[in-house]
Amino acid sequence: DARVTQTPRHKVTEMGQEVTMRCQPILGHNTVFWYRQTMMQGLELLAYFRNRAPLDDSGMPKDRFSAEMPDATLATLKIQPSEPRDSAVYFCASGLVQAGGSSYNEQFFGPGTRLTVL
Amino acid sequence: AQKVTQAQTEISVVEKEDVTLDCVYETRDTTYYLFWYKQPPSGELVFLIRRNSFDEQNEISGRYSWNFQKSTSSFNFTITASQVVDSAVYFCALSERASGTYKYIFGTGTRLKVLA
Numbered sequence: 001d002a003r004v005t006q007t008p009r010h011k012v013t014e015m016g017q018e019v020t021m022r023c024q025p026i027l028g029h030n031t032v033f034w035y036r037q038t039m040m041q042g043l044e045l046l047a048y049f050r051n052r053a054p055l056d057d058s059g060m061p062k063d064r065f066s067a068e069m070p071d072a073t074l075a076t077l078k079i080q081p082s083e084p085r086d087s088a089v090y091f092c093a094s095g096l097v098q099a100g101g102s103s104y105n106e107q108f109f110g111p112g113t114r115l116t117v118l
Numbered sequence: 119a120q121k122v123t124q125a126q127t128e129i130s131v132v133e134k135e136d137v138t139l140d141c142v143y144e145t146r147d148t149t150y151y152l153f154w155y156k157q158p159p160s161g162e163l164v165f166l167i168r169r170n171s172f173d174e175q176n177e178i179s180g181r182y183s184w185n186f187q188k189s190t191s192s193f194n195f196t197i198t199a200s201q202v203v204d205s206a207v208y209f210c211a212l213s214e215r216a217s218g219t220y221k222y223i224f225g226t227g228t229r230l231k232v233l234a
Contacts, residue, residue: 031219031220033221033222042224042226042227043209043222043224045221045222048219048221050219055218055219056219056221089161091163093163095220097220104151104213104215104220105168106151106153106165106168107153107165107222108165109155109162109163109164109165110162111160111161111162112161112162114161
């Protein structure tokens, strides 16, 4: 039963500290998404990768957030320095776009990382 | 502009009642996908269904059914004989082919409470 995994599941840190969240997409999927969920804003897209290349990070605060895919089995989302307003649940999702972009399958979500910045 | 509206913020029903969750979308694309996800109290987003814009056939899966109507830009979700385990937040999402990324536009979610 293939699943997206995320670590850590919970993270409590102090303002100013660096936070790194990790995601392992489902093997064979070629797209990875990072979302943030808060009560006020709902689910927001932060970044999107296809075939490990970043295609859209317009939803991400550039000054403190960065997203990378060092290899096909790992995606990372880093916040440096963290602020209390970054407290949220961060979801990673993976999916498969067919060759040529002709069609798309659903995204599968990981369990999320609940981040609390004090 | 693309948009997904879930006008019902919260719905409460008594167990065994039927309930319909509404989803209205806006898009200019002719090729798009619609999705429903369930987010139980555990927090994980669980995929329920995907529909592409060329397939208006309604779908039934056990107690769940979906009604896709392009004429009204709606993709509604009905739970028949609701159960306490159906209590969750349900999200409708739109993904457009024209965007190139197939990124999701989520609705704000409907919180369903099923009371015993």
